[in-house]
Amino acid sequence: MKKLLAVSLILLLVCQLYASDNADLFKPKKIEKAMKKATFWQLKHPKHKLYDWTNGAFYAGVFAAYETTGSKKIWKALMxxxxxxxxKPGPRLHHADDHAICQTYLDVYRVEKQEQMLIPFRDTIDKMMATPYSTGKIRPITWWWCxxxxxxxxxxVKLGEILDEPKYLKLNDKLFKExxxxxxxxxxNLFARDMKYKTDWxxxxxxxxxxxxxxxxxxGWVMxxxxxxxxxxxxxxxxxSFYEKLFVRMAQRIAEIQQEDGLWRASLLDPASYPGGEASGSGFFTYALAWGINNGLLDEATYKPVVQKAWVGLNSLIQADGRVGWTQPIGADPRANFSNASWEVYGTGAFLLAGSEVIKMNW
Structure with missing residues (x-):
């Protein structure tokens, strides 16, 4: 117990020293400014259909940026x-990718209380529940990729809570557990991307x-x-408790494999083969770990230095115009190349979600 306490105190001291060297990055006004700059740059550079999964991640971040900054311009973009x-969700009935954008619809609904913002998604899920899913070798279950x-x-879960309909929470439990x-x-304590990346494939x-x-x-997306x-x-x-225990297990592992620059590599267990810190995975890890601290699931003394290094690292990826660089392009594994010029809307979304939780921490 005494040894654990000593380690925690050392980590807190390191954290304080690190914060003093990068103090500006943790000031609320600085975080809000960075979030607005990234949001507005990305809104000016659309890349995909607005219902696409890429925008599901981006607009989750945009809503977080609105909650953080209160910007009317950001709210207008959400509307x-x-x-x-x-x-409406995307056109594929069972495909989780086409449901991602609905997270933001439901967040907006909670503000506006307009039923047309949730009815299309509710109807889609009801139809999905009544329609058998066609499985295959790679896709033996509905959510077959991590x-x-x-x-x-x-x-x-948002839909179930808003409508007070347990059936949607139960559906999530079933498919998530699969x-x-x-x-x-x-x-x-990590997820394979899909069956092809399991050792028994x-x-x-x-x-x-x-x-x-x-x-x-x-x-990162799982967390x-x-x-x-x-x-x-x-x-x-x-x-x-299932979700809480899974989150803590993953958080412990992710903290162990953070690199010296505060970021994570595209392939988590082979950083030497992927030397550049990757924005989207790192952004989601930062978001999740900061949320865990803010909500009492992760020990602050242990994880605050991890989040601190990560936020400094993420800010090093932001280009002068607000573009979130070093974002791996669309793909299904770590191998796609990327650079400071590489951007994707979900990289911005991850950065915005991270900022929305980092700003709440006690620096």
Whole structure:
């Protein structure tokens, strides 16, 4: 016990010294300014259909930026997005990617209380529940890839809480647990991207150093999804402990493999093969860990230095115009190349979510 206390005190001291060297980055006005700059740059540079999963992640961050800054300009952008989409999910009935944007619709609904903002998603999920899902070799379950756990679960739980309909929470529990059982690695406390990255697959894949392949962005999205689910679930919800325990297990592992620059590499267990810090995975990890501290699930003395290094690292990726660089492009594994010029809307979304929690911490 005394040894643990001593370690915690040392970590806090290191944290304070690190904060003094980068003090400006942790000032609320500085964080808000960075969030606004990134938001407005990204809004001026659209890239995908507004209902696309990429924008599901981006607009989750945009709503967080609105909550943080109170910007009327950001609120206008949220309303314009929803109206353009007619508050509808994407066209694929069972596909979690096409449900991601609905997280933001439901957040906006809570402010505006306009039923057209939630009815299309409710009707889609009701139809989905009544329609069998066609499985296959790679997709034996509905949510067969790990980043699906960011896309759909928060939207389902938000819908259930808003409508006071337990069936949507139960559906999330069922589908989430299926993904956990299929893809969670009990030894590494990380998720394989999909079945092709499990060691029992017919042609198992490994990194150059012989380690298993665990994708940073995929695991970042899982952690982001978990905290967004926990944010919604009642404290006495019967299955809440499952999500809390999973979150803590992943947080411990993620903290262990943070790199010296505060960021995480595209492949979590083979950083030498991927030298650049990656914005989207790192952003979601920062968001999740900061949320865990702010909500009492993670020990502040242990995890605050991790978040601190991560926020400094993330700010090093922001370009002068507000673009979030060093974002890995769309793909299904760590191998796609990226640079300071590489950007994607979900990289900005991850940065905004991170900022929305970092700003709440006691610096």
């Amino acid at each position: 314009e997005m929803g109206e353009t989409n007619e508050w 980043d699906a756990l960011f896309m759909a679960p928060p939207a389902l 993904t956990y059982d299929l893809l969670f690695d009990e030894e590494e 017919e042609e198992p894949r490994y990194e150059a150093n012989g380690k298993k392949i665990f994708w940073s962005r995929g695991n 982001g999804g978990i905290v967004r689910v926990l944010e919604e679930l009642p404290a006495d919800y019967p299955n809440r």
